[in-house]
Amino acid sequence: xxxxxxxxxxxxxxxxxxxxxxxxxxxxxxxxxxxxxxxxxxxxxxxxxxxxxxxxxxxxxxxxxxxxxxxxxxxxxxxxxxxxxxxxxxxxxxxxxxxxxxxxxxxxxxxxxxxxxxxxxxxxxxxxxxxxxxxxxxxxxxxxxxxxxxxxxxxxxxxxxxxxxxxxxxxxxxxxxxxxxxxxxxxxxxxxxxxxxxxxxxxxxxxxxxxxxxxxxxxxxx
Numbered sequence: 390x391x392x393x394x395x396x397x398x399x400x401x402x403x404x405x406x407x408x409x410x411x412x413x414x415x416x417x418x419x420x421x422x423x424x425x426x427x428x429x430x431x432x433x434x435x436x437x438x439x440x441x442x443x444x445x446x447x448x449x450x451x452x453x454x455x456x457x458x459x460x461x462x463x464x465x466x467x468x469x470x471x472x473x474x475x476x477x478x479x480x481x482x483x484x485x486x487x488x489x490x491x492x493x494x495x496x497x498x499x500x501x502x503x504x505x506x507x508x509x510x511x512x513x514x515x516x517x518x519x520x521x522x523x524x525x526x527x528x529x530x531x532x533x534x535x536x537x538x539x540x541x542x543x544x545x546x547x548x549x550x551x552x553x554x555x556x557x558x559x560x561x562x563x564x565x566x567x568x569x570x571x572x573x574x575x576x577x578x579x580x581x582x583x584x585x586x587x588x589x590x591x592x593x594x595x596x597x598x599x600x601x602x603x604x605x606x607x608x609x610x611x
Contacts, residue, residue: 391437397472398444406447406473412528413447417515421446424511429579434503438478441469442485442508450490462487491516491566491573493546500575510579513570518586521567522593529559536560563594 399422406415425443431438442465449464462483469479485505488498489512500506516524529536535558543564546552557565571587574580 390440394437394472394474395440398441398468401468401472402431402444402448402594410527410531412524412531413450416576417524418444418447420515420520421508421511421574423512425508428507428511428576428578432503432507434507438485438504439507441465441482442489442504443511445482445486446489446508446512448486459487461489463472466611490551491552491570494565495545495547495553496552498573498575506575507579510574510576513574514579514582514586517570518589519585521586522590525562525567526559529562532556534559537597540599554560560594562595563590568594 402418403415406413406418409415411417422440422443425439426436429439445465445468446461448468449460464481465486466479469482470476481504483500485508488501488505489509491513498509500509515521526536534556537560538558541558541561544551544555544562545558546555546565552565555565567590568587571580571583574583
């Protein structure tokens with residue numbers, strides 16, 4: 390591993406994300422990075438490419454940059470070239486950064502190499518399970534979205550633009566993205582890790598509906 394490059398990238402990312410909202414803060418990036426490093430140890434792939442792409446995967450995400458789509462690769466490439474990498478390496482990382490995001494239930498993932506599969510799996514695992522639930526409600530709260538609206542059904546977005554412009558309630562986010570992720574993990578290692586996280590989210594959603602629709606039991610009349 391090019392430890393100096395990874396250190397420099399990590400320092401730049403930490404500086405930018407230190408004060409971000411917790412659903413996409415530096416701790417999230419570190420969890421994705423650490424998971425990507427574990428997946429790489431089990432699945433292979435170029436470690437420097439994976440490390441840099443994991444650290445830079447949110448560098449200009451549309452949720453954080455005012456709504457510009459597919460801008461992360463450009464920013465990642467500029468940063469890497471500034472840090473002295475060659476253009477081929479910067480291009481490889483940039484392509485992964487632009488390919489990581491979930492773009493809608495109706496949009497197929499482009500799994501063009503093992504490196505993007507690993508970084509995407511690492512990011513998706515952090516959107517699942519207990520932390521995924523916490524992040525979903527924190528993000529929804531930061532956008533003043535309700536927990537749930539009974540008559541507002543989830544959508545299967547056919548375009549990235551439709552997905553990012555959606556403004557549904559948080560429980561719909563589970564159906565529109567989070568509960569779909571288990572079947573869209575690429576690597577065997579990630580799929581095994583994702584099983585428990587998926588079951589926890591499904592159980593949570595089932596319990597949420599039960600609590601929301603609670604009716605007091607009828608007392609038997611004697």
